[in-house]
Amino acid sequence: MTTRLTPLLRAWEWQTEAACRGMDSSVFFSPPGERGKARRRREHRAQEICRRCPVRVPCGSFAVASDQRYGVWGGHTEADRRTTTAAPAADRV
């Protein structure tokens, strides 16, 4: 049992150091239909938190690897991730 759980725990252990730990998910996830200034304001506030987060890189990588479609992860918005994952591999850094 421990053997099977260990990889799963490793996949999530970066979250223990997350700057957003304990925060309401509404800080990072827009409600359905939110657009324009309200959406940009929410995303900018989330990105400010992510900017000082020590696990920003693994968080962003996890979001791309697990195809997270919604919310701000690793300082990247939904639109940022769509652009990144749509680019040919040679364009990614």
Ligand code: SF4
């Ligand atoms: S990078 Fe942002 S969303 Fe990811 S763990 Fe840190 S604060 Fe949370």
